[in-house]
Amino acid sequence: MAGTRKPVVEVRRSQRRRRTVSAYRDGERVVVLIPDQFSRAEESEWVDRMLARLAAREGRLARSDAELLARANRLIDLYLTGYAAKAVPASVRWVTNQNGRWGSCTPADRSIRISHRVQEMPDWVIDYVLLHELAHLIVPSHNARFWALVGRYPKSERARGYLEGVAAASCAPLPT
Numbered sequence: 001m002a003g004t005r006k007p008v009v010e011v012r013r014s015q016r017r018r019r020t021v022s023a024y025r026d027g028e029r030v031v032v033l034i035p036d037q038f039s040r041a042e043e044s045e046w047v048d049r050m051l052a053r054l055a056a057r058e059g060r061l062a063r064s065d066a067e068l069l070a071r072a073n074r075l076i077d078l079y080l081t082g083y084a085a086k087a088v089p090a091s092v093r094w095v096t097n098q099n100g101r102w103g104s105c106t107p108a109d110r111s112i113r114i115s116h117r118v119q120e121m122p123d124w125v126i127d128y129v130l131l132h133e134l135a136h137l138i139v140p141s142h143n144a145r146f147w148a149l150v151g152r153y154p155k156s157e158r159a160r161g162y163l164e165g166v167a168a169a170s171c172a173p174l175p176t
């Protein structure tokens, strides 16, 4: 994930700025613009705050449809090797109309949809929901062969527990 490495920060002081602080990424560096009058303590406080904001903004962007497809390809490489031809989806996207399902797939057109409610969950849960749907492209029903495929993902059981907990708390049906 982006944001785990601490970036190189360049602080630029501006006499024109009064209280406003802004930050942007410039290649490997993050440039933070602060008012010239800021003390060293204010500078370090604001640098931390702006880095956190930037990471949050990039985290949201990272969970795009494009990232979801990249994630799907990585999961296929790791856990569905040998099934690539069958498991590669034609499309995979975030949707807001799943009504009680975490994800769904249509084997006929090889499309996968993942609920936006999963978007805020930890990465290892998103991976499980996505792998579950990818496995359905290979085996449509929840039979032993299907669970054997899903079980290749080491955090499957843990993720199912997580989702059941969320479902119980929100009275939503269990994951499909």
Ligand SMILES: [Zn+2]
Binding pocket: 132, 136, 142, 176
């Ligand atoms: Zn299923």
